[in-house]
Amino acid sequence: MGCQYNLLFLFLCGFAALSVSTETCGKDLLVGTSCIIKLTTENKEKPSEIKWFHETRNGYILRWKGGTIREISEGVSMEEDGSLKFSSVSLKDMGKYTFSAFNDAGEEIGKGEVEIKVYEKAPKPAVKIICTKNGNATLTCDIGKREDLTLSWYKEDKIIENVKNPQVSLSSTEVQENKPYSCEAHNPVSKGKSESVTVSCSNPGLSNLICIDIWVMVSILAGGGALLLLLICVLILCAYRSSRQRTKQQQDKKEFRLTELTPGHTSTNNSEQTTREQPAAPIL
Template sequence: MEEDGSFRFQSVGLKDTGTYIYTVTSADGTEIGKDKVEIKVYEKVPKPTVNISCIADGNAALTCDVENSKDPSLTVSWYEDGKLIQNEIKPQVFLSSTQVQENKTYSCETHNPVNRVISENVTVSCGNLVPGFDRITVSIIAGGGALLLLLLIICAYRSCQRSTKHQQVDCEGSGTFAVFRRTMIFQYSLLLIFCGFAALSVSTETCGKDLLVGTSCIIKLTTKNNEKPYEIKWVHDRNGDILRWRDGNIKGKAEGVSKDEDGSLRFQSVSLKDTGTYTYTAFNTDGTEIGKGDAEIKVYVLTVLTECVTEKVPKPTVNINCSADGNAALTCDMENSKDPSLTVSWYEDGKLIQDEIKPQVFLSSTQVQENKPYSCETHNPVSRDESESVTVSCKFIYFTFFSFLNILILCYN
């Protein structure tokens, strides 16, 4: 405590968040001071990294990894070639195959009210192995081609044997067929490698919270001390039981899901109906619960993400209201949109200055006189649009008694 009674923190921690109340009394017990102060202490924002998940159709999901930070005040801003494209709480952004092929750089910035850190730039690469074909199609073509070549080798060998039945010709070690055979084996081997690479390229990852339709992923199941479960039950909050397994036998399973060896739930290809919360319970042989957990996923359609879910964001306009003292209020006019998810971002000279739900920003007379351009951007989770830039000008004529008298004299003359 300071000499004047002030309260000094040596080093605030998260536990210091709250409201502090003080009362001051004089020597005779009379209260001479009382007040309260609220403080909020935030964690230092960790430097994020951008994780890339490619989907078989060439689309991609980028996740801003913030080292499992549980700070509820964290907001994630996404940048494409340095330009803000998304500013929300959720840490993911989805790219269409067209956006992926543009080879632009992406980065994410995590920030709370007192701190912000930006990730390194990454370039997304999810190219198909063969232009116009996805990896699964390439796997099928490569496997079929390899099988066809193998059949050609067998047929050519049998043909050689028939044509040289009465001649001493080595169908295996020399001659035209030998060259053909070695060539076919070489090509066959290359195609097998190619096929294996293509098949392995379609990797299955742990399910994130936000997924695109068609994504293959796994919700992991964990048990105490990694004990192998005897019985597993997976439940979906909307569809009920979706997988029951007991002593090596599946008792019931919904379409499109399967069980991994460790009991994890595997989605072959998620769809909109898979949105929801999944809960698992695992038991050992004597019926004791050895594992329990849940995970929530939300599935989106890519066309929805690039267009709209419920309402496409209207292109906003900036309205200027000047006050008599030279200050100004800028309003982002959204054509009376009633979309409750709309957020308004304000930019001064292209730099973000405010990002809130309310559509107004206020400028002092000093800011007005700087003649900088201002614009607003409206966005909901799936759509965004930006206004034209405007330069604020608030010029007023102030009339005094003497200026009014001068005008009268001029009119009289």
């Protein structure tokens, strides 16, 4: 019974090892891929010396002899059969790789060359609409500063153009009003597609005129409001001064009436009036 469990355990372990085994490097790779460049020899003879050379780095990236690794670069390792393994490829790993294998007598028993290309993941682009004065539209596909991508333009989800230069825009003669457009950026290992955008650039002159009229109206209203505020201030000042004058006149009248009703003030006035009425005495 225990033997059966052991066999089952070994089978599961072997299955798991196969499921996570690294694949052979293809020609086009996505950044971060783990893969192996296979080494082959004549007549399956086991080599005693292996050399891996990378043209871009201009030197050996792995050199093995007599069971010992004499030289190795970062990010690579050697399999039991002499194959070159990448833990995670990057852009610097792009280029041609050559290998040479030798037996104990120093005779070359295997050689080969493999070229790989590494690409970054394609971003999700965005469509930008540029409206001209005559009402036409030019579409651009914003992918940042990437130069390694090919663009495809879609109208109503149907491809209409492929552009290898990502800086080329969709000209106004190819764009129709009120139609949905999208673009897709892709390379051999990944792609990203934008959201659909409906083109609308009708009557840009009228739109600009309306915008200008609105600003004129705002300016007029602002000037009129300032004039109205000044007029209100003048009216308030005039009303205040008029109120003060009326108050002063009422106070003067009240004081005059009180003076007339005072007894001393009346007799004095009468005596002065009698004196003025008597004729002057003749001069002798």
